[in-house]
Ligand SMILES: Nc1ncnc2c1ncn2[C@@H]1O[C@H](COP(=O)(O)OP(=O)(O)OP(=O)(O)O)[C@@H](O)[C@H]1O
């Protein structure tokens with residue numbers, strides 16, 4: 001009995017130490033990555049490659065879900081607003097939801113699923129096949145060579161992809177609202193323009209920037225600290241997607257509150 | 266010349282190296298043998314400065330890798346090292362040519378023409394011409410190891426480290442790798458550490474053999490001394506017997 005208690009205590013203690021040291025290591029990793037950004041010479045070629053991988057390669061899927069999200073928002077918005085006889089505001093509802101909320105969040109979730117898992121798997125495989133050790137043995141800093149380009153590309157690509165998502169989403173909403181729902185195109189546009197403030201655009205883009213940061217940090221870190229074998233890569237990839245997605249949704253709440261209630265009030 | 270003094274390394278509770286003293290002579294090849302999981306790769310990584318020991322020192326050509334304060338100080342010491350990794354560790358995203366050119370490109374002190382000249386020299390020496398535009402996944406493990414060798418030799422290292430140069434190879438290609446090590450040594454000359462559990466095949470490239478067991482050095486000597494040894498662990502390992510002092514986990 002006492003043996004069982006001791007072993008359970010040991011397990012809990014061990015787990016606590018693991019969690020605490022993992023936490024510390026992930027911050028140290030972030031710190032080293034950020035320092036790495038400012039070390040010269042800047043690896044522009046590697047950065048462009050990642051912009052292509054993360055940004056260009058995600059554009060199509062972002063555009064696709066953008067159209068449908070905008071379309072759904074128009075249908076749902078019109079339905080809800082019709083209860084108050086306010087369908088004229090459908091354009092505003094579509095645009096505000098996309099700009100402030102759904103654009104940044106859905107883009108982030110999509111990029112995490114597509115590019116984040118790929119980054120973690122790629123770096124994880126480089127870890128288990130000793131490619132990262134090989135880099136170090138050749139005096140190449142893996143943080144600068146592998147992490148910095150991905151991290152930075154994530155931070156820059158995310159607001160850009162979010163903008164594409166929003167613009168295409170609004171177009172999708174407009175199309176559905178003016179054809180299927182028979183709303184007046186002029187009203188849709190003018191109500192939208194008068195309702196949306198620059199502050200809304202700012203808060204959407206700030207969110208996207210933060211999500212890009214989280215995306216790069218989590219997917220690089222999970223790959224870099226990946227465990228042994230195929231199982232290790234598998235676990236790291238799953239954890240990377242789950243951690244980053246949860247972080248985005250939780251942060252979204254805090255950011256929304258912070259931005260609307262305190263910063264841009 | 267590499268000297269290892271009183272090296273201790275553990276992972277959590279698992280003690281991997283428990284006081285290793287080792288001298289690697291200049292211009293000679295020292296082979297480190299021992300059963301799987303004994304810590305051979307760990308020892309190599311400590312020598313490369315990639316893992317940090319709890320205690321002990323590694324000196325390479327008189328400079329202490331373990332006491333090096335910064336990564337750039339370590340990099341200076343590493344500049345005399347070339348490494349052939351266990352599964353070659355070629356970069357998947359680069360072609361064979363770019364893999365070979367990589368170490369010199371990253372040094373940033375050579376023109377692309379100089380890099381090309383050196384890379385072509387290596388490609389020719391190791392008969393890699395047919396593969397230069399291929400990616401690592403498109404070539405066999407034997408060829409990958411040759412590419413890894415070419416990459417390791419690009420910077421003219423005075424010390425070469427081989428981590429199990431012929432795991433994953435059939436006996437014929439395995440023999441090719443040994444021949445390659447011999448040829449390279451005859452042509453360029455280097456101080457070598459070869460990690461292996463292939464006894465007695467690896468003896469053909471060994472001047473000195475060191476056997477690790479349970480975190481310590483069980484025996485060191487010439488290949489001849491190993492073959493005629495009466496140490497039960499050595500006999501067991503040489504003959505591949507299940508019974509004996511080496512316990513298989
Ligand atoms: N980064 C690490 N973290 C935790 N444990 C490790 C790490 N690297 C190695 N080990 C453990 O240290 C022990 C020695 O590993 P090492 O890879 O040196 O063995 P080896 O002698 O090279 O074996 P093999 O012949 O199979 O390559 C193993 O039990 C391994 O699980």
Ligand SMILES: [Mg+2]
Nearest residue numbers: 305306351428
């Ligand atoms: Mg090994």
